[in-house]
Amino acid sequence: MSDNPHKHKDDVSGVETTGHEWDGIKELNNPLPKWWLYTFYACCAWAFVYWIFMPAWPHLSTEGWTYTKGVLGYEQRQSVADELAAVQAGRADQLAEITTKPLVEIAENPALMELALAGGKAAFGDNCAPCHGSGAQGSKGFPNLNDDDWLWGGTLDDIHTTLQHGIRWEADDETRFNIMSAFGKDEILTPAEISDVADYVLSLSGTQAEAEAIARGQEVFANNCVACHGEDAKGNQELGAPNLTDAIWLYGGDKATIVQTVSNGRGGVMPAWSSRLDEGTIKQLTLYVHSLGGGQ
Amino acid sequence: MSPAADLTALANEAAHIANPHGDEGERYTAVNSEANRSLYASRVKIYPKLVHGSFRRLKWIVMAITLGIYYLTPWIRWDRGPNLPDQAVLLDFPARRFYFFFLEIWPQEFYYITGLLILAALGLFLVTSVAGRVWCGYSCPQTVWTDLFVTVERFFEGDRSARIRLDKQPWSLGKFGRKFAKHITWVLIAIATGGAWVFYFADAPELARQLLTFQAPMIAYLSIAIFTATTYTMGGLAREQVCIYMCPWPRIQGAMFDEESLLVSYKEDRGEQRGPHKKGASWEGRGDCIDCGQCVAACPMGIDIRDGMQLECIQCALCIDACNEIMDRVERPRNLIAYDTLRNQERRAKGEPTKLSLLRPRTIVYIVVLATVGLIMLYALVNRETLQVSVLRDRNPLFVTLSDGSIRNGYAVKIVNKDHDAHDYVISIEGLPNARISRVGALGEESSTVTVGPDTLANVKFFVTLPAADLPQLDDGKAEFHFVATAIDDGKRAIRDTSFRGPEK
Numbered sequence: 001m002s003d004n005p006h007k008h009k010d011d012v013s014g015v016e017t018t019g020h021e022w023d024g025i026k027e028l029n030n031p032l033p034k035w036w037l038y039t040f041y042a043c044c045a046w047a048f049v050y051w052i053f054m055p056a057w058p059h060l061s062t063e064g065w066t067y068t069k070g071v072l073g074y075e076q077r078q079s080v081a082d083e084l085a086a087v088q089a090g091r092a093d094q095l096a097e098i099t100t101k102p103l104v105e106i107a108e109n110p111a112l113m114e115l116a117l118a119g120g121k122a123a124f125g126d127n128c129a130p131c132h133g134s135g136a137q138g139s140k141g142f143p144n145l146n147d148d149d150w151l152w153g154g155t156l157d158d159i160h161t162t163l164q165h166g167i168r169w170e171a172d173d174e175t176r177f178n179i180m181s182a183f184g185k186d187e188i189l190t191p192a193e194i195s196d197v198a199d200y201v202l203s204l205s206g207t208q209a210e211a212e213a214i215a216r217g218q219e220v221f222a223n224n225c226v227a228c229h230g231e232d233a234k235g236n237q238e239l240g241a242p243n244l245t246d247a248i249w250l251y252g253g254d255k256a257t258i259v260q261t262v263s264n265g266r267g268g269v270m271p272a273w274s275s276r277l278d279e280g281t282i283k284q285l286t287l288y289v290h291s292l293g294g295g296q
Numbered sequence: 297m298s299p300a301a302d303l304t305a306l307a308n309e310a311a312h313i314a315n316p317h318g319d320e321g322e323r324y325t326a327v328n329s330e331a332n333r334s335l336y337a338s339r340v341k342i343y344p345k346l347v348h349g350s351f352r353r354l355k356w357i358v359m360a361i362t363l364g365i366y367y368l369t370p371w372i373r374w375d376r377g378p379n380l381p382d383q384a385v386l387l388d389f390p391a392r393r394f395y396f397f398f399l400e401i402w403p404q405e406f407y408y409i410t411g412l413l414i415l416a417a418l419g420l421f422l423v424t425s426v427a428g429r430v431w432c433g434y435s436c437p438q439t440v441w442t443d444l445f446v447t448v449e450r451f452f453e454g455d456r457s458a459r460i461r462l463d464k465q466p467w468s469l470g471k472f473g474r475k476f477a478k479h480i481t482w483v484l485i486a487i488a489t490g491g492a493w494v495f496y497f498a499d500a501p502e503l504a505r506q507l508l509t510f511q512a513p514m515i516a517y518l519s520i521a522i523f524t525a526t527t528y529t530m531g532g533l534a535r536e537q538v539c540i541y542m543c544p545w546p547r548i549q550g551a552m553f554d555e556e557s558l559l560v561s562y563k564e565d566r567g568e569q570r571g572p573h574k575k576g577a578s579w580e581g582r583g584d585c586i587d588c589g590q591c592v593a594a595c596p597m598g599i600d601i602r603d604g605m606q607l608e609c610i611q612c613a614l615c616i617d618a619c620n621e622i623m624d625r626v627e628r629p630r631n632l633i634a635y636d637t638l639r640n641q642e643r644r645a646k647g648e649p650t651k652l653s654l655l656r657p658r659t660i661v662y663i664v665v666l667a668t669v670g671l672i673m674l675y676a677l678v679n680r681e682t683l684q685v686s687v688l689r690d691r692n693p694l695f696v697t698l699s700d701g702s703i704r705n706g707y708a709v710k711i712v713n714k715d716h717d718a719h720d721y722v723i724s725i726e727g728l729p730n731a732r733i734s735r736v737g738a739l740g741e742e743s744s745t746v747t748v749g750p751d752t753l754a755n756v757k758f759f760v761t762l763p764a765a766d767l768p769q770l771d772d773g774k775a776e777f778h779f780v781a782t783a784i785d786d787g788k789r790a791i792r793d794t795s796f797r798g799p800e801k
Contacts, residue, residue: 135692146696146704246699247764293696293706293736293759 091115099280103156107287120288123281127273136292140251141268146292149248152176153237154296160286166272167240175272178239183224184263191263193220198258204233204245205253327598341463342536342598344446345456345590349617358434359443366437367488370495376400377716379750387497393751399677400714400751411673418669422662424552426654427635428559432545433612438538441489441531442596445482452478456593482532483524490523536597539610546607555638556653560611562591562602562633565644570602573626584628591615591633601633683721684712685781685792695797701764703798706736709756711781711790713748720747720784723758727777728796730766734759745784760796773800 009016010028017026032040050056054070069075088095094115098106106112125134131142138144143151152162162176169175183189189197193216199209200217221233228241235243242250251257251266273282289295327340346352374384374397381388386395394401394409401408423430432439452474453459465471494516495503506512507520530538539546553559562585570585585602592600594615597608601615619633640650690706698704713719723744725733735744736757748754758779762770769775775796782789 133693135690137693137696144693144696146693147698149699243699247697247701248699291736293704 095119095280098283099278103160103283103286106283107156107290113287116284116287117291119281120284120286120291123277123285124288127277128285131270136289143250144248145289146294147248148294148296149243149246150237150294150296151235151240151242151250154290154294156286156290156295158237159289159295160282162270163282163285163289164272164274167270168267169269169272172272172275176240178228178241179267180228180241180261180265182263182265184259185265189220189224189262193217194259194262195255197221197225197262198255201233201244201258202253202255205247326592326595326600326603339537340598342596343456343459343593344596344614345593345618346450347590347594347614347617347621349620351613351617355434355443355612355614359440362435362437362440363444367492370492370500374398377750379718380716381499383499385496386499389497402712402714405680408673408676411669411676414669415666415673418662418666421552422659422666424549425554425557425658425662428553428557429545429549429609429611432539432610433560436610438530438543439610439612441485441527442535444485445531445535446596448481448485449478452481479532482528486524486527486531487520489527490520493523494519536608539597540608550607554658555642556656558635558637558652559605560601560609560613560616560633561605561636561638561641563631563636563641563644564602565641567602567632575626579628584623584632586622586626588622590618590622594618605638680714681790682714683719683781683783683788683790684714685779685790686710686712687779687792687794689794689797695799697799698761702761703764703767703796704759704761705796707758707760707779707794709758709779711746711748711754711756713750713752713754716750718747718749719786719788720745721781722784723756724780724782725760725777726780726791728760728762728775729769731760731762731777731796734761746781762796762798767798770796770798773798 010026013028015028015030018029020027051068052070053072054074055067056070057068058065059067094112097112098116098119101109101112106116124132124136128136132138132145133142136145143149148154150158152158152167165172165174165176167176168179181188184191184194196213196217197220198217199213200221203209203214203217221229222231225233228239229235229244230241233244235241247253249257250268251261273285277285327342369385370383372384373382374395375382376395380400381395383395384397386393388395392403399408420431449459453462462471462474491507494507498516503512503516507516534542566583567585568583570583570587573579573582573586591602592615594617595601596612596614597610599606599608601609613635616631616633616635620630623630623632637652640652643650686709688708688710690708694705696704696706709723711721711723713721723733723735723746725731733744735746736759744758746754746756775798776793777796778791778793780789780791
């Protein structure tokens, strides 16, 4: 084919063919349209200009593969960073207001609240979701933040304090701290007494058991548990002692789990976020968590 | 000048001018005649000659109406009350609304536009199957603007023969002046065209003020610039090339009309044998076509209608007027070129009587489909609700157990108020006995009233809580119920079904 024995002049157009033939169809060797050719040359010229000014050619250096940076110093990573910085700068005033204003005032300001909830949601996904779940629904040992039951209080200030200082986070001097004793492991109560007190605790939320066991359990409860959980067993948010009469159980509401809880004690830990997040973010998180449906 | 001498002059003119590729012995050829068609032809300028007659008059009227609609529509006011724009036709992109007189379209109602496009397409099919390329010949913007631009050209440079002479002349101050005036007028028309376009997208008087004080948004100036360039290029320079090479419609039309469609055609049976005719000579033994070339001179597409049906023919009917003028002069019956069907041509050739069958399966199908789509759209339009509610149930978490054992679900409720006034809506639930509804952010308050502004949408979050004692009414952890929005003032209601989820037991 390359030697063009088939090359000949087309009868109709008078143009020479390229010699390529497919099923009797031959290709005319027309010149390229001028506008197309000049556009092509212009693009070639532009490519050289581009190589000089913009990042272009990969090459090896002593530190491995790199590329020509171009004299304009353009970098996509940097442009993204610049755009993010510009967004932050645009919000700087409002974020400063969130940092300085009391929580209640932010909640009453729709514009600030909108920003705070959006920021809070993003910060929650980044920092809180691993334990509390992406929908703040919690799991065994990690409280559900949507409900109306709070271990350490559900007001804006309570949530804010919990976020700032954490729970049983020893690195923070002001952390919320209380320990539930391991009544079984430390041999404060006998296994029989623990079984009785578990029956009593279950009876508080309507699960019936042997009446005598409940009566014995009530006695054990009065002697050992009321200090934190209260005489009515409704808990004490000052001490992080849960309400034992409601339908919500952090670790589980069956007898085996309650026996385990009483025997070994519980002491969940939450980090103090003031050392990791800035005050503005903590406040946004506070408002977000408060808005989930259980805030008081 | 005697009529005969006049006609000879016309024929000679046609022979000289419209024969760019003509061979010796051939008196004239249309620019785009079959013989001249080549795959590699460069464009030969067409000089359409002014004709007079009923179709030319009709085209002037259509031009006035279509241009009037285009330029004036944005300035028509339509009172929608104090809360909404008063422009009759407005595409408000920032607010995502399309206003069309009494109609108002939200983005989710864009199917109305789809319906309109379907109606337009079917209408085009129907008209084409009945009377050929009526759209192309009379009302297509390309045709209308080209006609306008040719009229301007004719005003400054004279009619066909004067224009041809002018183009052949060497450059002079006079020629330059005429050409310059023509192009300036074209550009002004093009600017007005682009200028009218942007008024459809913003309040026309306000935008006009901004445009004149150079305070309009950059996009407005840019749009005007683009439309000015395209109008000038398409209407002034490209003209018939747009129809022949750019537009897909000529390719589609072949499937749209049939042998019963009325098409602008030359009655070959009556016209042939064609040939020059001297005044007073007998018409026996020859056709009525005197071969004067006026149909070719008048054609804005540069074709010879006597070659038969052609892709280039936009069926503007100007050749009918041109031929009728001549037929009157030579005192032969009119309509040698006329709207005619292929079937009738066959019938005449066989000596059978001609007849029109406009109602035939093809047109009946188009009419039925057109009517069906039209009725569906009318029904949708008449039953358009001004109040809509949509409900999206929270899925993360699916449900929340509260301390008293009750179960709570969260719902994002959107209330769409398409009315022109603000309304207060009471949001309630039906079908879930004893469940409580509370508005998030107004926790504990009984009020579940939402105020929605005119022509806007409110996005409100609600909690629905089912007491522990009522949980048995859940079937496999699920119950269907619905949200109801009721306007306090006029009692208008909208209902949306959704479900409530609890623990599966």
